Amino acid sequence: MKYLLIPKFIVTNDKNDSILTNHAVEIIDGKISSVIELKNFVRKNYPGEIFHFPELTLIPGFVQTHIHLCQTLFRGLADDLQLLDWLQYRIFPYENSHDKNSLRASVKVGINELLRGGTTTILDMGTLRHQEVIFEELIISGIRAFAGNCLIDQNDLFPQFKSTTKEQIEYTYSLAKDFHNQAEDRIKYGFAPRFVLSCSEELLKESFMMKNDFEGAVYHTHSSENKNEIAEVRKKYGKENIEYFNSINTIDDHSVFAHCIHTSENEIEIMKQTKMRVAHCPSSNLKLASGIADIPRYLKEGISVSLGADGAPCNNNLSAITEMRLAALIQKPIYSADVMDAKTVFKLATIEGAKALHLENEIGSIEIGKKADLVLLNLNSFNNSYVENENSIYSDIVYSSGMNNIHSVIVDGKWLVKEFKSLVYDEN
Ligand code: GUN
Ligand code: FE
Numbered sequence: 001m002k003y004l005l006i007p008k009f010i011v012t013n014d015k016n017d018s019i020l021t022n023h024a025v026e027i028i029d030g031k032i033s034s035v036i037e038l039k040n041f042v043r044k045n046y047p048g049e050i051f052h053f054p055e056l057t058l059i060p061g062f063v064q065t066h067i068h069l070c071q072t073l074f075r076g077l078a079d080d081l082q083l084l085d086w087l088q089y090r091i092f093p094y095e096n097s098h099d100k101n102s103l104r105a106s107v108k109v110g111i112n113e114l115l116r117g118g119t120t121t122i123l124d125m126g127t128l129r130h131q132e133v134i135f136e137e138l139i140i141s142g143i144r145a146f147a148g149n150c151l152i153d154q155n156d157l158f159p160q161f162k163s164t165t166k167e168q169i170e171y172t173y174s175l176a177k178d179f180h181n182q183a184e185d186r187i188k189y190g191f192a193p194r195f196v197l198s199c200s201e202e203l204l205k206e207s208f209m210m211k212n213d214f215e216g217a218v219y220h221t222h223s224s225e226n227k228n229e230i231a232e233v234r235k236k237y238g239k240e241n242i243e244y245f246n247s248i249n250t251i252d253d254h255s256v257f258a259h260c261i262h263t264s265e266n267e268i269e270i271m272k273q274t275k276m277r278v279a280h281c282p283s284s285n286l287k288l289a290s291g292i293a294d295i296p297r298y299l300k301e302g303i304s305v306s307l308g309a310d311g312a313p314c315n316n317n318l319s320a321i322t323e324m325r326l327a328a329l330i331q332k333p334i335y336s337a338d339v340m341d342a343k344t345v346f347k348l349a350t351i352e353g354a355k356a357l358h359l360e361n362e363i364g365s366i367e368i369g370k371k372a373d374l375v376l377l378n379l380n381s382f383n384n385s386y387v388e389n390e391n392s393i394y395s396d397i398v399y400s401s402g403m404n405n406i407h408s409v410i411v412d413g414k415w416l417v418k419e420f421k422s423l424v425y426d427e428n
Helices: 069-074 083-096 100-117 132-143 167-179 201-215 228-237 241-247 265-274 282-287 295-300 318-327 342-348 351-356 392-400
Strands: 002-011 023-028 032-039 049-061 060-067 119-124 144-147 187-191 218-223 255-259 277-280 303-305 374-378 405-412 414-418
Touching: 002 374, 023 201, 032 167, 049 132, 049 187, 049 218, 049 392, 060 069, 060 100, 060 255, 060 277, 060 303, 060 318, 060 351, 069 083, 069 100, 069 132, 083 228, 083 414, 100 119, 100 132, 100 405, 119 351, 119 405, 132 167, 132 187, 132 277, 167 187, 167 201, 187 201, 201 218, 218 241, 228 295, 241 265, 277 295, 282 318, 282 351, 295 303, 303 318, 303 342, 303 351, 318 392
Parallel strands: 002 049, 060 119, 119 144, 144 187, 187 218, 218 255, 255 277, 277 303
Antiparallel strands: 002 023, 023 032, 049 374, 374 405, 405 414
């Protein structure tokens, strides 16, 4: 399969942040094979299809490093509570009530929204049961994903929603054997102990060590999200969340920790030393009144930060653009207008997400040899020529655009959304 995209602008996201005009991107067998200056290109006799979009902007697909597809159907039902009540009275009972059919519906809606919003890679946390359904839908959809069942072997908030340590360990290991590196490596495993309060030390450790058997797999959890949650962890273990993970050796550079809002100086030191990855979820952190993570500080310290919409009850449409916008806006009154600028948050949602998952050589930018995970945006209504200030293209994407500006979405060179229409789930 060979074709050529000729957009108006190409936001390459390469090391020089090049924004190209009068260039074409050639895709062969799912990869970017060349980026050609149009004056050097002879159209006649080109042996593939040519897609000429003189109004559109081509960008790398968004990467979201913390998603719960199993929660998509719960949106609007879980508002105005803080984390532990929200889990106890809403999310745990709802997740506990999922059967295969309701879970499949939730996952389909979620993937469809993610793709329609330009997200091409996710790290998903599943629920306690029926994880096969999530993998089946991820495989069918064409999205790139890390996923795994969430691990819970203790649950004081909702005791019905848990299983034994042994069952959890066996279940997650057999899933990893079945699904890691499936669909031509598009699907990978993310071992997902839900959070400290829902896991025994044995479960945290076993699931951490299991990933050594699956090259490229990650460890995915929630940490340091809410002050009451942190107080409970302190009461139980005499430590802060990240100190506790570190004390039992379950934190490394393949660990993605969602939230990390309330962290001590000692924890920040551990985050730096271990090279763990922070998945920042600004919508969720605001909606559950969890707090504002000090992302500018983490970035200054060289800590990896990427973005995630968390579950749909927190963001309402799983849009990466919403997360970028909020990630920028919430810091400005605290710091200054130029901190977390549009280009910075665009990078958190693309190449930094790729780095968090150790996929920076494969996705996150438009460069020769990378996989063709691409989004075409229609920014035309903003009437911006970008001639005077190239950075304004990032501003238009982050501050002015949304789902309706996503024209087409491509993963591994395959069109999953074309001209505003989802090809995965809309055809019926
Ligand atoms: N901590 C444990 N489970 C969850 C969850 O589902 N969402 C969020 N935001 N935090 C959690
Ligand atoms: Fe979450």
